[in-house]
Amino acid sequence: MNDSPYSISDAHRIEASQLDVPPRLLLGPGPSNAHPRVLQALSMRQVGHLDPAFIELMNEVQELLRYAWQTDNQLTIPVSGTGSAAMEASLANTVEPGDAVLIGVNGYFGNRLADMAGRYGADVRCINKPWGQVFDLDELRAAMIEHRPAVLALVHAETSTGARQPLEGVGDLCREFDCLLLIDTVTSLGGVPLLLDEWQVDVAYSGSQKCLSCPPGLAPLTLGPRAVKKLQNRKNKVANWYLDMTLVSKYWGSERTYHHTAPINMNYGFREALRLVAEEGLEARWARHQATAELFWDGLAEMGLSCHVERQYRLPSLTTVAIPEGVDGKAVAGRLLREYNIEIAAGLGELGGKVWRVGLMGFNSRRENVVVLLGALGEVLGRG
């Protein structure tokens, strides 16, 4: 090779072994384990992103996503990124510089919404609650009167706290104040009752890797007619090219104009995940998540452990378990991972050191997973 015109360095040419990873049971806040059929779909050979076969698949993905979210919204697509990309897209497209955006902050992801909204020039107003609590309709009304926002952003399923924000009546409130309702459904879509159109939600986003049991890499986004109208009447270009729905919707809409290259194989997997939702049916799926969670909560109670969130606001998909006095929560999670291959997560922010976060999502929402987790936790805590 001495006749090469190039001087190539082998400094970073490491010898990496064949891919292998431990057989983890992912019972943290996500990703959850993908369904085996989803993993299988991922490895299907590729077609091009403008191939007639792929365009048909895009239509199916959009229809199945509308079913999962219970919406007729035309603009319903998987964003080519992870959940945070769809979160950012939801704001980038509906917020214009100077818009007042009211954000309910009762956990980590409310803060993230505030950070993102600020980067798009929003006049950010936050209402706060201790992590694990939710906002009631009177509190929201009072805040609407005070702030008169263009957008109200709430987290339906707070992955950092395990709290479910009730949304009944909030859509009416937003219409009364001529305000868009934007909600985070990252940890609810496909596992927790969610009726976008009935609740008059204007904008919602989610992730593929929670209750849908697809690996991370796609992020559902939907915009209803009021949000689309605002998007179409913007004074300024969306300040984010990759997530600009005026462009992206031309690829996912009838024009099929090239914007970016869609993640082909991730869409294969995502279609399979949504197909599983349609096969099972939303009602059965929601009931399964609830039943599995209740089994877990009962088991915790029997072990003398308590949940951080009041029962009526508790998410079936994500439970925050109070760490008992004197127990090193991080050490327990570490032992579960190393000795039992079970992943659960530590608390974030206000709940750091105070709770474990346990996800029973999608494919992982099964009785046997509750049994193994409670058994392992009992052994580690000496409460078996």
Added chain:
Amino acid sequence: MNDSPYSISDAHRIEASQLDVPPRLLLGPGPSNAHPRVLQALSMRQVGHLDPAFIELMNEVQELLRYAWQTDNQLTIPVSGTGSAAMEASLANTVEPGDAVLIGVNGYFGNRLADMAGRYGADVRCINKPWGQVFDLDELRAAMIEHRPAVLALVHAETSTGARQPLEGVGDLCREFDCLLLIDTVTSLGGVPLLLDEWQVDVAYSGSQKCLSCPPGLAPLTLGPRAVKKLQNRKNKVANWYLDMTLVSKYWGSERTYHHTAPINMNYGFREALRLVAEEGLEARWARHQATAELFWDGLAEMGLSCHVERQYRLPSLTTVAIPEGVDGKAVAGRLLREYNIEIAAGLGELGGKVWRVGLMGFNSRRENVVVLLGALGEVLGRG
């Protein structure tokens, strides 16, 4: 189910069949067919995005990416999106509002860079060339004197034209003018000679789905020390949360602070793709791409077809073939797809209707693919 508290609509609950797609040979501008080992890696079971096993994998991906790009840059990562996301990240992080950004526009992706840079408040200056031609050092110097940019952006491998922009000497020029050099290597990384550090490139991005033969869904990005310094000294927050490298680099750096959930399985596939690059070696890989392309060019000449780009600036990974007078280029591409399962692409923009775009990238850069394409093209054109 009549006792359900929810009224669930089945309007969008379509019955989708088991996933199946035609066995396409993807010889367009990308995606190329993924290597079978990459497809296999995609379907490996998941671990969490903060699992020690995944963190080790992240280190390997970064090292192997440094090898492929021939750079020591610490900040070398796959962005969790497709090529356009990394393109946007390259600008979002290095451009501050008001910065003059000089862009060489000699194809579709130069225009895209200009559109994106404008959204981040850049004072965009373009130099233009007919599509398929490249800029010489004197032209670049004259433009630098005129515009005094903070960033010079060039497309190393123009996917829309098949032209390779020479970069020898451009790094010195940028240092002389205290300007960052940003280059698009979407269609060159892993297939075309590319020596980032030797050429003193400050910022580069690419895609997973071209010469690396991984499905689309990840997008390599690298920032050298001068770019990182500018990033650290920014007056304003990066106006894009998802692509903010001050945050993302804390996840990919030693802190491993959670930012967003990395696309686990896509990273499995990407690691395998980069492992294949390291196994083959860059020199052999570049030589293979060149040899396969030359075989194709010779075959085209024998059929009386000509290439749009002058030989010395022709990319081995992407060839623009001039559509002969009187031939309906779109109809030919349609027949290749329907009758032979071969995808090639039409021209874009200035080259719309004038050329076909043929990619021989990564795993697809093989003699047998040249044989089948030339044979099928000959049959369709009646020149067999």
